[in-house]
Amino acid sequence: MSWLFLAAAAVALLGSEVCGRTVTGLFRSEAARRQRGQFITRFMFQGDHGLLVVRIDHPPLAVEKESRLLLYQDLDQDLDQDLDKLSCSEKHSRAQFTILLSQDEHNQTIPRQSAPTLWQVLYADRHTCQEGAAAAQADLSFAVLLLNPDSAGNPLDHFSAEEAGLHTFYSLLLLAYLLAGCVYGRPLYQALRKGGPMHAVLKVLTTALALQGCSALCSYVHLARFSRDGSGLPLMCGLADFWDTVSQVSMLYMLLSLGLGWTLSRGRKPQSRPLQWDQSPASRAAAAAAVLTQGALLLWERCSAGGGLAGLLLMALRVGLALLLASVLYHIVSTERSALKRDFYLAFAKGSFLWFLCHPVLVLTSSVFNAHQRDKVVTVGVVLCQSISMVTLYQLFLSRSLYWEVSSLSSVSLPLTMSRASSRGRY
Incomplete structure (x- = not known):
């Protein structure tokens, strides 16, 4: 994944603009x-x-x-x-x-x-x-x-009309992150220390959410300085874009690898390591291609004046990836007999589709607002929707007992399952 982070850094830092009035x-x-x-x-x-x-x-x-x-x-x-x-x-x-x-x-x-x-x-x-x-x-x-x-x-x-209110939004967002960290930080840390079949997914989700928090903090610092001198801190403006890009790259890679990995590995039941979403060559290749395409479009959007065509292609890419994931999950759900497994995949689909489709939908929805409100609607809406998507996936994957029921692996390969507990009780 290190080369993905380098690509994200190039997109964010080379394409960052000096923000100021x-x-x-x-x-x-x-x-x-x-x-x-x-x-x-x-x-x-x-x-x-x-x-x-x-x-x-x-x-x-x-x-x-x-x-x-x-x-x-x-x-x-x-x-x-x-x-x-x-x-x-x-x-x-x-x-x-x-x-x-x-x-x-x-x-x-x-x-x-x-x-x-x-x-x-x-x-x-x-x-x-x-x-x-x-x-x-x-x-x-x-x-x-x-x-x-x-x-x-x-x-x-110093704020132009289309920027007014963003400083307050980021201050409230940071407060929400702080309160959530105080309430859920310790249970999450304990879950990560215990490991288990969902350890890799929880690590990626935690990293993506932490990077989104870093992006919000950098944006807040830049806007706080901007409110005083009208120039802000261009370095913080660039770092906010950098952390946000890396967070999106991580989530995109995880969602595609996980969704495609379930389908591509359903015929194989590896016993050594559970949930080998990052070990499937086909799913890794598909996810890497999507990430590189998104990175190229982001770089084009930031470097071009206005970025109209690049923005349209980015939205088309996200819609296309959502349709790809929908077809994968539809195939899984339509052939799945277990109601618990179907509920699991449907919950995963809701969180994933919210993450993929929030930006295209908000761009279309913003057209009904006044010109000075459109960018704020998209910016605030995307941050909130992606945060809700991450929280939804957290709730899903932290439920270990539900995962044991829906795992495509053999139940004997998972520790402390109900089948093992009952077999131990006999002896």
Whole structure:
């Protein structure tokens, strides 16, 4: 499994983006001329007293270059396509606000928004609409702060409208993890120490849940810092993606290996080690192929702008894997005579399908919400559904007596089964 973790690390760390609404960098005349306006950032303002603050380090140079910021209100969510159809001068004339950069600091108040609205910020100067290559121009250092009103109505909130509330969600999620750890930590530790036929599965579930908790902790730390300075901790943002990716890789590998392993090994009844889900070459190959495909799609989604096609392919992959697992479990249940075994496999199916299908279903469901709520619905919903799925599988696999009844192995290969206990009683 070590190579799987390395693949997950590459996906998360290479694809991680710097998250922040305090934007720093250089105003570049050449970039502005090439793009007909250098893109700076986007931000979704909401309510009254939205504020944009821009600070520059060399006002005389800005005056010489006739530097300015252009603010565009994106009402139809297709602003880029509309602006690309315009000439350079027409593009600049479409700006709702133009901020001439002539001082160390400029403040621009955003008018009241009846609904959260996305705004786009571009930089331009007198060289932007010139034909041909312009003479080399010195770059201008800047810092741009974008602020929404807080609960008191003051422009101090660095969170865009589509990010508001995530900090509170992760704080409550960490509290839930802490309480659950205090209540169930000791019994789970004892179950892991005892070993038994479900030891491998419980280890993977525990690892996946712990990694999800690490991802939530990193997200909380990043958002806590973000709420103060608008930049956060990009390293924590990347680590949150890394831990979440490794957790999903572990769960995907376990669910597919376990489901396929039951089917592929039903004709064989190995007596040496119970539940050899990770020893079946066919199930390992199928699970590894699915993991590599998901990793490649995740990397594509993070590296591409928007990641629309990659996101669709990811959802299609998860739906396809759910259908594959459904066909496997249907074959098992349809040929199984024991009611206890059927209940076991059906409970396993519910937890697995919730894990596979929560993301595609939530993406489709989010379309009925407003634009600024969709990402939050998907983010919060996926975390909660995957946590519920893990808890469901925990409850299923911790029931050792039920596992003894449904094991595809011979009952004599399992320790302390009812058949052995009764045979010992005779002697």
